[in-house]
Amino acid sequence: MQRPRPSRWVPGNHFTLLENGEGFFPRVFEAIAQARREVILETFILFDDKIGRELHAALLQAARNGAEVHVLVDGFGSPDLPEDFIGELVNAGVRFRIFDPGRRLFGQRLNVLRRMHRKIVVVDGEIGFIGGINYSADHVADYGPEAKQDYSVEVRGPIVAHMLRFARDAVMPPPKPRRRRRQESNAVPELPRAGTADAIFVTRDNHNHTNDIERHYRVALRAARERVVIANAYFFPGYRFIREMRRAARRGVDVRLILQGQPDMPIVRTAASMLYDHLLRAGVRIYEYCDRPLHGKVALVDGEWSTVGSSNLDPLSLSLNLEANVVIRDKDFNATLYERLDHLMQHSCRQVEATPPSRWDGLRLLRSYFLFHVMRWFPSWAGWLPRHEPEISLVGAAADASAPDTSRRPSAT
The missing domain is CATH 3.30.870.10 (Endonuclease Chain A)
Structure with missing residues (x-):
């Protein structure tokens, strides 16, 4: 077991380009539905439409398989998800979190800056997805002339370990007194080579990785x-x-x-x-x-x-x-x-x-x-613009004493 080094080229990876929802959604939904150990998904937008419902079904299947399922959505990008949409996931054991739910004034959201804009999926610690595609019907051609042109990649190989550790930290940030234990628990196994590509997993936040x-x-x-x-x-x-x-x-x-x-x-x-x-x-x-x-x-x-x-x-x-x-x-x-x-x-x-x-x-x-x-x-x-410390809120039945990360500030905001 070792901790990944995030800023060095990692050899031995394979990347598959996935163009638009037609290329992306079937692959990611299949991978999630076949998960046996763990699914971590982060997205800016998740809507209750035909694509959101397909993701919903895949997450439920992963939970039925016995996988530990974590979902993190942005509170501004994914507003007003129906209670039954989230409730079914929570009741199945999915840990559903909202990044900075925020408040409203006269129906308008106030926390429009410093959003969680990432789109990452890691399944069973072996396969990853990253790109610009959200979980909404406007990413497939039958949506009409407003359907979006977009790209994502399917990732296999050692770089997935870097994605996994980052995703675990993002959805499950433990309190500071447990920092040493956190480093040990979030260590990930070195994955075998899957191809010939070198890669670096790069992130941007408002503290240590600003540019x-x-x-x-x-x-x-x-x-x-x-x-x-x-x-x-x-x-x-x-x-x-x-x-x-x-x-x-x-x-x-x-x-x-x-x-x-x-x-x-x-x-x-x-x-x-x-x-x-x-x-x-x-x-x-x-x-x-x-x-x-x-x-x-x-x-x-x-x-x-x-x-x-x-x-x-x-x-x-x-x-x-x-x-x-x-x-x-x-x-x-x-x-x-x-x-x-x-x-x-x-x-x-x-x-x-x-x-x-x-x-x-x-x-x-x-x-x-x-x-x-x-x-x-x-x-x-940008540093002078209004800022606050965003919180990650764990939703529903899972937010009890056994889930110590409820409404905790994330480690990289």
Whole structure:
């Protein structure tokens, strides 16, 4: 038994790209329903719709199998779940927790910042899932034109041990006096090799890992020599991130950016478009995905480096929310991801053209100057925004004396 080292490349893993709900939901529901020992699931959104009910059935089956089942949902992203939906799970032995349930004022939620935005599943300590897909019907095509385009990965190999230990800490944070015992109980076995991919499990929180995900992106951009493809739903990153993209393009790297052309929130496209001229003039190629809302958070660099996860490239994900990505170093996975993103660019995107020079160039330059300084200092300003210590509340019958983690502050918020 050993404790994983979270910031080093872990060899011997295998990753399977799962595109949209059609690729993701059957695999994750099957894995959960076949669990025999343990299921840990974290998600930002869980709705009581046809997808939520399929997950509900899989969790109940895992509990009937004798598995210890833990579910953590965000109180803002998953509001108003019916009592019978949660009650059936709790009565079956599922430990159902809500991250920061929060209060309402005139029907409006007040705790809108610093959300638990991760999407992680670990089953029996051997198979993991991570990405951007929530448990709601708008991730499958039959939802209609508002169905989301998104990605996740199925994970096997030693990196799953890192995901497992992190997930256990997140849903079962014991009180501080038991810290030594906690370290021992959350040690996980070293898993056998399952493939050839190196990987790092990377998280972002508001204490010790405030910029880890963005830092991995910037390091990869700095090292890029051939190509960069970033597909991200909410794009308004920091000054240093934009600077690395521009530098890569100017030294001859083929830098491509896939953003929302039909966003689920109009302000998303407005914010991203304010950066277009600055990026295009440096040689970055920008594509807007137009078939439906883009919800993905994936990227690749050259022929090996890739990342998939929950983190957008906007101020909320990079400076406030709790996020989790996996960084992958593998030629085969990189090629698969590039093939799928290239298909989007070829068949479902329109390429954005640079704005011709005009008498308004001075105004655009002034606007860019202002925007970059806002982005440059936003991580510091984020610390001044309203904050509180979120709590994890254990719901229902399981919240008794035998469950000491009821309404406890999480270890990484």
